[in-house]
Amino acid sequence: MAFKLMCSVALLLSLWSTAGCDFLVEGVLKMECHDRYFMIAIDLATTGEAPRFEAVDETGTYAITEDYAAKCGYSISVLSFLGLVELRASYFSCHTVKEAGFSFRFNLITTYQGVDAYYALNRTCSPPLSWSPREVTCEINYMEVSVRSELPCPSGLSNDWSALSPLYSAASQDWQVTFQNPDEQLPPMNLSHARREGYVFDLFNERIVFRTPYGQPDSYSTEVNGVPVEVVHATVFSRQSWVVIMVDLIAACSLDEGSFDSGYMIWDTPEALYPSLGSTQISLGLNGNLVEEAAAEQKGFVMARYNSTVQIGIPYNAEGGYRKSFVSDGIFEFYIFNLYLKQTSVDERHEETALRFHRTLVTPLLPASLTTEDQTNVAEGAFTIVLGRIPRDVQLTSVQLNGQELSVPFSDAAPYTLTEVVHANKTHSYTLKVPLDDPVVIQEFSKENAAMLHKLDVNCTLIAIPGNEPYYHTVSVTALMDVSPPSFDAVCTASGIDFKLAYRSFDYLWDISIGSDRLTPALAAKRGYTMSNDSQSLLLSVPLFTHGYKYKDVTLKGFLGTFEILVRDRDTSKVQTSTIKTCLFNTTELILCSTNGWMTVATDLAAVLPSGEIPTNTHLINSLCVPKEADGTRVLFSLPLHSCGSVVKLAKGNVTYQNKIYSVLADNVTEGMTVQCTYPLTSLHLLFSSHKFVSDKEGVGSIIPFLGPTKAIPTQTVTRPGTTTTVAPQRTRIPNLHLPPFYPTARYIKVYRVQNQFGPFSKGTKGSMQVKQFPRHV
Ligand SMILES: *[C@@H]1O[C@H](CO)[C@@H](O)[C@H](O)[C@H]1NC(C)=O
Ligand SMILES: *[C@@H]1O[C@H](CO)[C@@H](O)[C@H](O)[C@H]1NC(C)=O
Numbered sequence: 147m148a149f150k151l152m153c154s155v156a157l158l159l160s161l162w163s164t165a166g167c168d169f170l171v172e173g174v175l176k177m178e179c180h181d182r183y184f185m186i187a188i189d190l191a192t193t194g195e196a197p198r199f200e201a202v203d204e205t206g207t208y209a210i211t212e213d214y215a216a217k218c219g220y221s222i223s224v225l226s227f228l229g230l231v232e233l234r235a236s237y238f239s240c241h242t243v244k245e246a247g248f249s250f251r252f253n254l255i256t257t258y259q260g261v262d263a264y265y266a267l268n269r270t271c272s273p274p275l276s277w278s279p280r281e282v283t284c285e286i287n288y289m290e291v292s293v294r295s296e297l298p299c300p301s302g303l304s305n306d307w308s309a310l311s312p313l314y315s316a317a318s319q320d321w322q323v324t325f326q327n328p329d330e331q332l333p334p335m336n337l338s339h340a341r342r343e344g345y346v347f348d349l350f351n352e353r354i355v356f357r358t359p360y361g362q363p364d365s366y367s368t369e370v371n372g373v374p375v376e377v378v379h380a381t382v383f384s385r386q387s388w389v390v391i392m393v394d395l396i397a398a399c400s401l402d403e404g405s406f407d408s409g410y411m412i413w414d415t416p417e418a419l420y421p422s423l424g425s426t427q428i429s430l431g432l433n434g435n436l437v438e439e440a441a442a443e444q445k446g447f448v449m450a451r452y453n454s455t456v457q458i459g460i461p462y463n464a465e466g467g468y469r470k471s472f473v474s475d476g477i478f479e480f481y482i483f484n485l486y487l488k489q490t491s492v493d494e495r496h497e498e499t500a501l502r503f504h505r506t507l508v509t510p511l512l513p514a515s516l517t518t519e520d521q522t523n524v525a526e527g528a529f530t531i532v533l534g535r536i537p538r539d540v541q542l543t544s545v546q547l548n549g550q551e552l553s554v555p556f557s558d559a560a561p562y563t564l565t566e567v568v569h570a571n572k573t574h575s576y577t578l579k580v581p582l583d584d585p586v587v588i589q590e591f592s593k594e595n596a597a598m599l600h601k602l603d604v605n606c607t608l609i610a611i612p613g614n615e616p617y618y619h620t621v622s623v624t625a626l627m628d629v630s631p632p633s634f635d636a637v638c639t640a641s642g643i644d645f646k647l648a649y650r651s652f653d654y655l656w657d658i659s660i661g662s663d664r665l666t667p668a669l670a671a672k673r674g675y676t677m678s679n680d681s682q683s684l685l686l687s688v689p690l691f692t693h694g695y696k697y698k699d700v701t702l703k704g705f706l707g708t709f710e711i712l713v714r715d716r717d718t719s720k721v722q723t724s725t726i727k728t729c730l731f732n733t734t735e736l737i738l739c740s741t742n743g744w745m746t747v748a749t750d751l752a753a754v755l756p757s758g759e760i761p762t763n764t765h766l767i768n769s770l771c772v773p774k775e776a777d778g779t780r781v782l783f784s785l786p787l788h789s790c791g792s793v794v795k796l797a798k799g800n801v802t803y804q805n806k807i808y809s810v811l812a813d814n815v816t817e818g819m820t821v822q823c824t825y826p827l828t829s830l831h832l833l834f835s836s837h838k839f840v841s842d843k844e845g846v847g848s849i850i851p852f853l854g855p856t857k858a859i860p861t862q863t864v865t866r867p868g869t870t871t872t873v874a875p876q877r878t879r880i881p882n883l884h885l886p887p888f889y890p891t892a893r894y895i896k897v898y899r900v901q902n903q904f905g906p907f908s909k910g911t912k913g914s915m916q917v918k919q920f921p922r923h924v
């Protein structure tokens with residue numbers, strides 16, 4: 147397309163100008179000659195200031211203002227949201243030059259940063275169709291009627307109408323116009339007066355032309371078959387001697403604004419705005435393209451005639467329609483159609499009237515039905531949300547995940563993904579993925595589902611482009627995830643086992659226990675565990691020989707100690723899982739008093755022997771009982787409590803089994819250790835009922851050094867010249883040694899007798915019953 151550009155110097159110097167002068171390239175600007183009008187369309191693809199137009203002819207340039215356009219036969223429609231501007235000029239417009247064809251000259255003026263750029267556009271059109279005797283155009287801003295000036299002479303008078311031709315010439319000053327409405331005939335006025343009132347009468351191309359804006363004082367509104375219609379009835383007349391020449395110029399246009407129903411934009415016009423023999427012929431289309439009725443129906447248009455009304459239905463998605471999304475408390479869309487319709491009627495004199503409509507029809511705001519689909523698959527470990535059916539001109543600009551704002555597109559570092567899919571049906575969709583374990587996801591335990599509930603509130607900001615009004619589309623999704631009880635990390639140390647639990651948010655669901663006792667700071671303190679517990683983690687150090695250990699494979703080299711932590715359901719106390727740790731410890735000194743009646747003791751006699759002496763032999767009270775293992779001064783004994791000459795002592799509800807380790811140095815049997823296990827009597831009821839040594843509780847053992855057969859040494863401390871040795875403290879054990887069951891022997895009579903001496907003890911306590919029962923079993 148070739149046309150002259152007149153870029154201003156200022157514009158050329160501006161940045162924009164480098165591309166600016168060429169911006170009206172092919173496709174951006176379109177000039178077309180249509181059947182009855184010339185059109186300039188510009189697709190600016192931006193929504194800046196709309197361009198202006200000037201009409202140009204040999205007499206000058208004329209700015210096409212709103213009023214001037216309506217009076218002079220120009221229509222400018224602006225679809226600002228699409229950046230589309232269209233100028234239509236009637237072939238009879240004020241500044242059309244009739245030469246070989248119809249010539250149009252315009253200046254297109256665009257403004258950029260306050261600087262105007264002028265583009266001179268010209269085109270000559272030859273109207274492709276012959277003209278009907280009467281033609282009426284119902285433009286968006288004016289009505290125009292033209293009639294052939296060589297009218298048939300109804301009364302057979304002279305056919306010479308040349309007198310009408312120079313309507314504006316001095317000789318025609320006597321031409322008058324009178325308007326009439328159904329009620330009255332208004333007083334006549336001369337044509338220059340009429341022009342001042344906004345009417346244009348002209349003689350053009352052998353036709354008398356009358357043009358009026360809508361809503362003039364001399365027009366009237368009426369209803370024809372229920373359709374609103376505006377009518378202007380002008381009669382121009384001239385008295386020349388005895389002949390009065392009158393020409394009736396009637397413009398009648400349907401003012402129906404259209405309605406939307408079931409996907410169709412409906413528009414009505416009366417069948418008989420002008421006298422018609424039979425029904426009128428219709429052709430129609432969008433954006434100035436007329437097609438016959440049948441072809442239009444093929445394109446999806448529907449047409450119905452009833453009650454003397456023609457009803458047109460334009461499908462909402464008709465090709466050539468415009469669609470726009472609109473955001474206001476929701477996403478809406480509307481459609482705009484530039485309907486062009488030609489209605490031809492023939493009167494009883496076979497004179498044709500062609501009526502053309504330009505109508506801009508706008509649907510109401512139709513709610514757009516965005517869809518949200520929760521496609522979360524818990525196994526995938528992420529929320530998957532699909533936001534679909536988003537109109538093409540609506541963009542996702544940001545997303546809030548539980549209130550945390552992320553602008554779109556997401557940064558590569560974000561652990562979330564957002565993918566966009568564009569569909570053929572002019573919608574697009576977004577797929578959002580958020581890992582379930584992401585900190586942004588809220589997790590809480592759901593009692594009824596016995597699972598972890600993951601919650602994510604998504605607040606999407608959508609904006610219709612162009613525009614900046616946001617629409618917030620919110621969706622809340624949840625996912626249930628089964629939860630596993632916690633498990634500890636455990637490490638062996640020289641003196642015990644350290645357990646560590648890094649808390650997860652839902653670990654409060656479980657209780658932690660050692661055996662049947664719930665782990666609390668009080669329990670830990672009582673048993674000598676070291677515990678630290680904060681919001682992050684729980685650390686528990688269990689020193690060897692504290693309550694809860696089980697021992698195995700005791701030798702002088704080492705032994706296995708096992709500690710177990712149980713995880714219980716907080717409500718049912720059912721054990722859900724446990725952490726068991728077994729460590730190999732060095733055997734230094736230990737005494738284990740099993741619940742099934744065995745004492746295992748490992749000790750170093752060096753503490754009670756003269757320095758450097760190594761015993762040739764060691765034994766218990768019964769000298770036949772020798773160590774299971776001996777290594778220099780270190781010895782390991784394992785014996786049933788009642789054997790090897792053990793002494794049984796009763797004291798204040800405890801029973802103590804005591805033995806002694808003697809060392810043999812040369813021939814002297816002297817230094818050694820007293821070893822003993824003490825059990826609370828209350829835990830030994832089976833001993834009395836079924837003669838079976840089974841203690842509810844492990845015994846408390848102690849190793850007490852002694853010097854010589856008679857000389858007792860203060861408990862737990864041995865004092866030797868120059869040295870003070872602290873002997874191992876009381877030690878406990880949980881039974882785990884595979885030892886044979888112990889059956890009481892006659893020695894138990896001793897227990898009975900001794901116990902009997904403690905009269906008060908046998909009364910009013912649990913123990914008394916056992917004591918009374920005892921003789922029955924002996
Ligand atoms: C009309 O435009 C053409 C270029 O398209 C140019 O050559 C011609 O001079 C213009 N005519 C007028 C009258 O401006
Ligand atoms: C037209 O009519 C107006 C009064 O309505 C009058 O003032 C004017 O002179 C007339 N013009 C001509 C050309 O007759």
Ligand SMILES: *[C@@H]1O[C@H](CO)[C@@H](O)[C@H](O)[C@H]1NC(C)=O
Binds near residue numbers: 371372452453
């Ligand atoms: C036809 O028009 C008449 C009067 O104008 C009206 O009463 C009637 O309802 C119309 N019929 C239909 C089907 O619209």
Ligand SMILES: *[C@@H]1O[C@H](CO)[C@@H](O)[C@H](O)[C@H]1NC(C)=O
Binds near residue numbers: 534535569570571573
């Ligand atoms: C457009 O196509 C997509 C994908 O085929 C579909 O999910 C969506 O529902 C369609 N939208 C409309 C409005 O039909």
Ligand SMILES: *[C@@H]1O[C@H](CO)[C@@H](O)[C@H](O)[C@H]1NC(C)=O
Binds near residue numbers: 546
């Ligand atoms: C979504 O985000 C916007 C902007 O922050 C806020 O005004 C709106 O209340 C949010 N909507 C919901 C449901 O949280």
Ligand SMILES: *[C@@H]1O[C@H](CO)[C@@H](O)[C@H](O)[C@H]1NC(C)=O
Binds near residue numbers: 639
């Ligand atoms: C056990 O004893 C051996 C040899 O005396 C020593 O190397 C090792 O470190 C000790 N282990 C512990 C846990 O104390």
Ligand SMILES: *[C@@H]1O[C@H](CO)[C@@H](O)[C@H](O)[C@H]1NC(C)=O
Binds near residue numbers: 667684
């Ligand atoms: C650790 O602390 C939390 C909260 O402070 C408490 O609920 C929990 O019972 C504590 N755990 C233990 C084993 O004391």
Ligand SMILES: *[C@@H]1O[C@H](CO)[C@@H](O)[C@H](O)[C@H]1NC(C)=O
Binds near residue numbers: 798846
């Ligand atoms: C024996 O029992 C008494 C009272 O029941 C208690 O105070 C004492 O500590 C016990 N002795 C041992 C060695 O357990």
Ligand SMILES: *[C@@H]1O[C@H](CO)[C@@H](O)[C@H](O)[C@H]1NC(C)=O
Binds near residue numbers: 811812813814
């Ligand atoms: C045995 O003990 C006596 C006195 O306590 C001592 O004199 C003697 O030397 C000892 N015998 C040996 C072999 O150590």
